[in-house]
Amino acid sequence: MTDRAAPTPAERSGARSGWLLSAPALLLLAIGATGPLLVIVVYAFLEKGSYSGVQWAFSTEAWFQVLFERDIFDDTVTLADAHLTILWRSVKLSLATTALAFLLGLPTAWFIATRPPECRAVWLFLVTIPFWTNLLIRTFAIMEVIRNGGILNSALMGLGLIETPIQILYTDAAVLIGMVYVYLPLMVLPLYAAVERFDMRLLEAAHDLYASRWQALRRVVLPVIRPGIVAGSILVFVPSLGAYVTPRLLGGGKNMMIGNFIELQFGQGRNWPLGAALSLILLLVVLCALVLLTRLTQREAEE
Amino acid sequence: MTEPGHSDPPAVEVVRAGKRYGSVDALLGVDLTIARGTFFTLLGPSGCGKTTLLRLVAGFEAPSSGIVRIGGIDVTGRPPHRRSVNTVFQSYALFPHLTVAQNVAFGLEMLGRADARDRTREMLALVRLDGFADRRPAQLSGGQQQRVALARALAPSPEVLLLDEPLSALDLKLRREMQRELKRLQHETGITFVFVTHDQEEALTMSDRIAVMEGGRVLQVGPPREIYDAPATRFVAGFIGESNVLAGEVREGRVHLPGGSVPAPDGAAGPVTLAIRPERVTLAASGAPDTLAAVLATTIYQGADLTAHLRLPDGTEIAARLPADAAPGPPGTPHGVAFAPGALRVLAE
Numbered sequence: 001m002t003d004r005a006a007p008t009p010a011e012r013s014g015a016r017s018g019w020l021l022s023a024p025a026l027l028l029l030a031i032g033a034t035g036p037l038l039v040i041v042v043y044a045f046l047e048k049g050s051y052s053g054v055q056w057a058f059s060t061e062a063w064f065q066v067l068f069e070r071d072i073f074d075d076t077v078t079l080a081d082a083h084l085t086i087l088w089r090s091v092k093l094s095l096a097t098t099a100l101a102f103l104l105g106l107p108t109a110w111f112i113a114t115r116p117p118e119c120r121a122v123w124l125f126l127v128t129i130p131f132w133t134n135l136l137i138r139t140f141a142i143m144e145v146i147r148n149g150g151i152l153n154s155a156l157m158g159l160g161l162i163e164t165p166i167q168i169l170y171t172d173a174a175v176l177i178g179m180v181y182v183y184l185p186l187m188v189l190p191l192y193a194a195v196e197r198f199d200m201r202l203l204e205a206a207h208d209l210y211a212s213r214w215q216a217l218r219r220v221v222l223p224v225i226r227p228g229i230v231a232g233s234i235l236v237f238v239p240s241l242g243a244y245v246t247p248r249l250l251g252g253g254k255n256m257m258i259g260n261f262i263e264l265q266f267g268q269g270r271n272w273p274l275g276a277a278l279s280l281i282l283l284l285v286v287l288c289a290l291v292l293l294t295r296l297t298q299r300e301a302e303e
Numbered sequence: 304m305t306e307p308g309h310s311d312p313p314a315v316e317v318v319r320a321g322k323r324y325g326s327v328d329a330l331l332g333v334d335l336t337i338a339r340g341t342f343f344t345l346l347g348p349s350g351c352g353k354t355t356l357l358r359l360v361a362g363f364e365a366p367s368s369g370i371v372r373i374g375g376i377d378v379t380g381r382p383p384h385r386r387s388v389n390t391v392f393q394s395y396a397l398f399p400h401l402t403v404a405q406n407v408a409f410g411l412e413m414l415g416r417a418d419a420r421d422r423t424r425e426m427l428a429l430v431r432l433d434g435f436a437d438r439r440p441a442q443l444s445g446g447q448q449q450r451v452a453l454a455r456a457l458a459p460s461p462e463v464l465l466l467d468e469p470l471s472a473l474d475l476k477l478r479r480e481m482q483r484e485l486k487r488l489q490h491e492t493g494i495t496f497v498f499v500t501h502d503q504e505e506a507l508t509m510s511d512r513i514a515v516m517e518g519g520r521v522l523q524v525g526p527p528r529e530i531y532d533a534p535a536t537r538f539v540a541g542f543i544g545e546s547n548v549l550a551g552e553v554r555e556g557r558v559h560l561p562g563g564s565v566p567a568p569d570g571a572a573g574p575v576t577l578a579i580r581p582e583r584v585t586l587a588a589s590g591a592p593d594t595l596a597a598v599l600a601t602t603i604y605q606g607a608d609l610t611a612h613l614r615l616p617d618g619t620e621i622a623a624r625l626p627a628d629a630a631p632g633p634p635g636t637p638h639g640v641a642f643a644p645g646a647l648r649v650l651a652e
Binding site for chain 2: 201202205206207209210212219220223224226
């Protein structure tokens with residue numbers, strides 16, 4: 001009875017001042033996050049306007065359009081496979097970006113974490129340098145490297161390895177390269193944090209117990225640094241899925257990702273409700289991925 | 304213990320092993336032979352090279368020079384996972400993401416042993432952790448973690464078990480308990496244990512043989528009694544137990560020391576450095592034959608016994624361990640200092 005007594009006045013005023021103190025943050029959250037999301041949810045259930053914007057009438061047409069196409073003349077319904085293709089390409093490219101960033105990020109993080117402590121800050125700074133540069137400039141720099149007359153192709157031709165330039169720019173490969181480059185630091189940093197905490201004696205113990213290097217990596221290192229892997233994967237996968245600038249510039253017009261397609265609906269497509277619906281689907285995919293990944297780590301921790 | 308036959312190669316052989324880190328020599332041409340089935344201790348202060356030597360045997364480090372053989376086979380260039388040697392680490396290094404049973408089974412699984420399950424259960428029973436198979440290392444006490452580390456290292460039945468100061472993190476009571484436990488495990492498994500410690504008491508109570516190390520060298524190897532009773536050098540005499548170290552000169556079968564002369568130990572000649580344990584020093588009447596003239600400086604009561612510090616004419620102090628009921632009198636009382644026959648040892652410098 002007594003241990004669940006009513007809060008004393010002091011406790012109550014403490015709770016009140018707590019709310020007051022966090023009010024600015026809560027307000028910002030309400031306006032900045034919840035507000036726009038609400039607008040998107042509402043717009044997704046309205047009719048599209050004639051030129052742009054929305055008409056204030058309830059409609060599920062946008063959701064229908066996500067999956068199906070209605071012929072303008074005879075109203076026949078066909079599956080909107082273009083939309084699915086774009087969504088699938090986005091997921092595929094984002095997964096590939098995450099995987100590639102991990103394969104490149106783990107050795108990088110390992111390398112940095114095994115340097116003497118005083119050198120690590122320098123290496124970490126070098127990894128984050130691209131972050132201090134404008135995304136557009138970095139993307140144009142990549143274009144300069146991979147375009148047909150660019151540095152990479154010129155070098156390969158100069159070495160006599162190829163005779164005609166390889167078309168990389170405006171392909172999925174270009175988008176992949178660009179995204180891996182842009183998001184790699186987001187993978188390296190959490191991996192570094194995990195590897196730095198990793199007790200290297202565990203590696204000796206694994207070798208001592210007859211594990212080869214590969215077995216030690218798979219059975220000991222990866223499971224122990226798993227929280228870092230999950231954090232890095234989320235940090236890379238989520239923005240990759242919504243990436244807009246990189247696929248637009250490196251993928252050209254034809255290799256759209258979902259981000260570009262959404263932009264198209266709010267721009268030339270003049271179909272705001274469809275854009276809103278697609279945004280929500282993207283959000284849903286991201287949330288599913290997050291839940292899945294968190295579940296994975298939690299189960300491991302509870303076991 | 305059975306004496307190993309002549310055809311049996313020793314469990315571990317280290318031949319002129321040297322190890323350099325940059326410009327620092329951690330080991331200077333160490334030669335060591337460890338017989339099968341013994342509890343062998345590497346004893347020395349921190350920085351003496353004992354852990355480096357252990358790591359050479361485990362394969363975590365390659366020697367800068369010399370050879371390491373395990374069971375008669377040269378393993379100098381072999382990585383740790385290809386040596387039949389397991390290690391109990393000072394920090395235990397248990398895998399935090401695995402359960403106790405999975406930790407113990409790790410080595411067995413890496414070897415692809417079909418009996419991993421049964422063997423794991425057997426090992427957990429051996430270290431008395433039957434009920435803990437599904438716990439995580441973080442849920443165990445220090446002593447329990449220690450047992451898991453032992454079970455994990457013993458499970459693959461290595462030819463040699465290396466123990467790197469495994470008891471240093473435990474409190475005194477638990478340490479005593481684990482000392483007995485280690486002796487029992489070594490006896491039951493018959494595996495060669497190579498145990499690293501800086502604790503001389505631990506070394507004396509547990510070992511079949513001890514190698515005393517200092518400055519990257521092995522100074523003396525022998526059974527505990529020999530190391531204690533007949534230290535070869537001043538360092539060994541000082542490091543293991545307490546010793547009185549005296550400088551004297553041997554003439555005509557007697558060693559002349561400050562305050563008198565006593566019969567010289569066999570084979571001693573010329574100027575010598577001698578060591579004698581406090582418990583082998585006794586008090587006699589002042590001026591008795593074969594004693595040194597001394598006066599009492601201080602007495603320290605220690606419960607079970609009494610230590611009297613006596614001053615020789617040149618100011619050298621000599622400690623004598625006496626029964627607790629001895630009454631050497633107030634400071635300044637003259638005494639004759641006598642040595643138990645054969646207890647005086649000549650030290651190599």
